[in-house]
Amino acid sequence: GAVVSQHPSRVICKSGTSVKIECRSLDFQATTMFWYRQFPKQSLMLMATSNEGSKATYEQGVEKDKFLINHASLTLSTLTVTSAHPEDSSFYICSVSPPSPNEKLFFGSGTQLSVL
Amino acid sequence: QKEVEQNSGPLSVPEGAIASLNCTYSDRGSQSFFWYRQYSGKSPELIMFIYSNGDKEDGRFTAQLNKASQYVSLLIRDSQPSDSATYLCAVLHFGNEKLTFGTGTRLTIIP
Numbered sequence: 001g002a003v004v005s006q007h008p009s010r011v012i013c014k015s016g017t018s019v020k021i022e023c024r025s026l027d028f029q030a031t032t033m034f035w036y037r038q039f040p041k042q043s044l045m046l047m048a049t050s051n052e053g054s055k056a057t058y059e060q061g062v063e064k065d066k067f068l069i070n071h072a073s074l075t076l077s078t079l080t081v082t083s084a085h086p087e088d089s090s091f092y093i094c095s096v097s098p099p100s101p102n103e104k105l106f107f108g109s110g111t112q113l114s115v116l
Numbered sequence: 117q118k119e120v121e122q123n124s125g126p127l128s129v130p131e132g133a134i135a136s137l138n139c140t141y142s143d144r145g146s147q148s149f150f151w152y153r154q155y156s157g158k159s160p161e162l163i164m165f166i167y168s169n170g171d172k173e174d175g176r177f178t179a180q181l182n183k184a185s186q187y188v189s190l191l192i193r194d195s196q197p198s199d200s201a202t203y204l205c206a207v208l209h210f211g212n213e214k215l216t217f218g219t220g221t222r223l224t225i226i227p
Contacts, residue, residue, distance in 0.1 A: 034214070043204060043217040044160070093159050095215075104150065105215060110159040 003027045004096050006108025013084055014116055021079045021111045023094030029074035030096045034105070035067075038091040050077040084115045119143060120207050122218035131227050135192040139205030139218055142186065148208035149181055149188045150215065153201045160204055164190060195225045 005024040013019055023033055031052045036044040048069055049057040056069035066088075068080040081088055094108040121140050129135040137151070148167050152160035164179040166172045166188065172179045178191040192199055205218040 043219040046214060046216075049214070091157075104162050104165055107159045107161075110157075112157065 003106040004094065004108040006094050006111060008111060009109060010112045010114075012114045012116065015085050016083055019081045019084055019113060021081075021092055021094070021113075023077045023079070023096070023108050025075045025096045025106075028096075028098060030077075030098075031074060032097045033071060033077040034095045034097070035069065035077075035079050036093045036095065038093065044093065047079075052077075081113065084113070086115045089113055089115045119216045120205055120218035122203075122205050122221050124219055125222040126224055127221055128224045128226055129195050131195055131197060131225050133195055135195045135199065135223055135225070137190040137192075137203050137205075137221050137223065139188045139190075140186055141188070141205075141207045141216075143207065143209060143216075144183075144186065146186075146207045146209055149179070150206040150208070151177075151179060151188075151190045152204040152206060152217075153199075154204055154220065155201050163203070192223075197225045197227050199223060200225045 003026055005026055007022050011019050033050040035047045037047050038044045046059050047062045050069045050071040052071045052074050058064045066082055071077040091110050091112050093110045095105040119142050150165045151163045153163050154160045164174055164177050166179040166181045169181050169183050176193045180189045202220040202222045204220045206215045208215055
């Protein structure tokens with residue numbers, strides 16, 4: 001079964017609205033989760049590392065005030081795209097790091113965001 | 117120079133033949149290497165991972181790693197139309213859990 005649950009799978013919203021995406025670790029407690037973004041025909045780009053109980057670590061070029069990350073529990077991280085604009089339209093994917101080192105990351109099913 | 121480089125393709129291979137996908141990386145401190153398959157509109161799914169130099173086989177898939185040349189490859193034997201997808205090479209850096217992805221190679225298996 002799925003190890004990581006990500007919702008919603010698809011969002012269509014108007015420009016200027018905020019969108020929240022949830023990522024849940026179903027099989028184990030995850031102190032670290034990752035958020036990736038993928039534009040069409042491009043690879044996954046890491047946006048930020050979500051740390052349970054502390055502030056997220058953002059990659060260079062990613063606006064922390066626009067992409068709000070909350071990791072309030074060991075099984076849930078949320079990404080909120082604030083005041084979304086058409087250029088934010090992308091495929092957003094979360095991943096969860098398992099307890100054992102060198103193990104594979106588990107990916108959520110992804111969220112396709114379309115901003116009109 | 118990109119950290120992880122792949123030929124974007126498309127790579128076309130006849131059904132039943134061997135598909136060979138290549139990836140080079142720049143960080144010598146990289147410790148783990150992953151191959152993911154991604155269908156259009158879907159999340160990546162793990163195909164193989166490899167840590168040590170040499171070959172690792174799993175069914176129709178063989179991963180090859182050469183750390184001296186900073187090169188990792190994926191061979192798919194007896195290619196099937198269902199293997200048609202984008203294959204992403206990813207590298208895990210020593211000391212952290214961040215995966216860096218290549219741009220992916222689009223593979224098409226021709227029936």
